[in-house]
Amino acid sequence: MFIDKVEIIGKIEKDLYLNEIPAINHLKKVPIVFTSPVTFFAGENGTGKSSVIEAIAIASKFNPEGGTKNYSFSTAETHSELWKRIRISKTAFFKWGYFLRAESFYNAANYYDNLEENQKKFLMNLSHGESFLSVLEDNITSEGLYIFDEPEAALSPMKLLSLMVLIDKAVKYGSQFIIATHSPMLMTFPNSKLLYFTDKGIEEIPYYETEHYFISKQLLNSPDKIFKSLFDDDID
Numbered sequence: 001m002f003i004d005k006v007e008i009i010g011k012i013e014k015d016l017y018l019n020e021i022p023a024i025n026h027l028k029k030v031p032i033v034f035t036s037p038v039t040f041f042a043g044e045n046g047t048g049k050s051s052v053i054e055a056i057a058i059a060s061k062f063n064p065e066g067g068t069k070n071y072s073f074s075t076a077e078t079h080s081e082l083w084k085r086i087r088i089s090k091t092a093f094f095k096w097g098y099f100l101r102a103e104s105f106y107n108a109a110n111y112y113d114n115l116e117e118n119q120k121k122f123l124m125n126l127s128h129g130e131s132f133l134s135v136l137e138d139n140i141t142s143e144g145l146y147i148f149d150e151p152e153a154a155l156s157p158m159k160l161l162s163l164m165v166l167i168d169k170a171v172k173y174g175s176q177f178i179i180a181t182h183s184p185m186l187m188t189f190p191n192s193k194l195l196y197f198t199d200k201g202i203e204e205i206p207y208y209e210t211e212h213y214f215i216s217k218q219l220l221n222s223p224d225k226i227f228k229s230l231f232d233d234d235i236d
Contacts, residue, residue, distance in 0.1 A: 007031035023048035026201030043197030096144035
């Protein structure tokens with residue numbers, strides 16, 4: 001494990017909205033202890049997953065908009081001050097890693113395309129999903145720390161399986177992954193740890209107890225039943 005523990009220290013004074021997020025307040029009292037090479041952050045929108053994963057990435061010296069530790073571009077400073085309040089306990093120093101942030105991937109991909117060593121392959125010429133997977137294939141190459149925020153955003157189910165193969169290979173090399181996700185598929189990764197962000201804080205649960213799994217299973221098994229309960233009009 002490169003990151004052993006994460007906690008919040010000090011007061012959050014600038015971005016006061018963070019103090020209203022239960023998961024953030026939970027971290028002020030109870031640290032996240034990483035015990036698995038693959039840890040997922042899951043939960044409803046607005047529960048603080050992306051805020052925490054972004055803070056961990058920036059505190060680990062990654063570019064706020066994504067990329068490796070060597071990426072040095074900035075298009076807009078939209079990240080919060082939380083990274084300044086994050087304290088990370090490390091058990092090893094990582095030489096390589098990658099921060100994938102779905103919402104700013106375009107910016108990172110553009111920077112990638114302008115690097116001299118990447119002139120033979122331009123991500124902007126690929127589809128969104130292909131560019132996502134391509135940059136991950138190029139960067140999940142060895143032992144390292146990989147922090148992903150919603151990597152499933154552009155990937156088909158088959159490409160998600162390809163990503164899981166990449167993760168498995170990297171874990172066997174000694175890598176660590178911290179991933180914020182809404183994907184029930186990713187949550188099934190073997191021997192992973194799932195931390196569920198709720199309006200009460202953060203708790204560790206198995207993937208089959210998440211709302212993501214339950215709703216996906218119900219919809220796939222009985223779509224008509226679900227739609228009848230959601231829509232006013234009758235479903236033939």
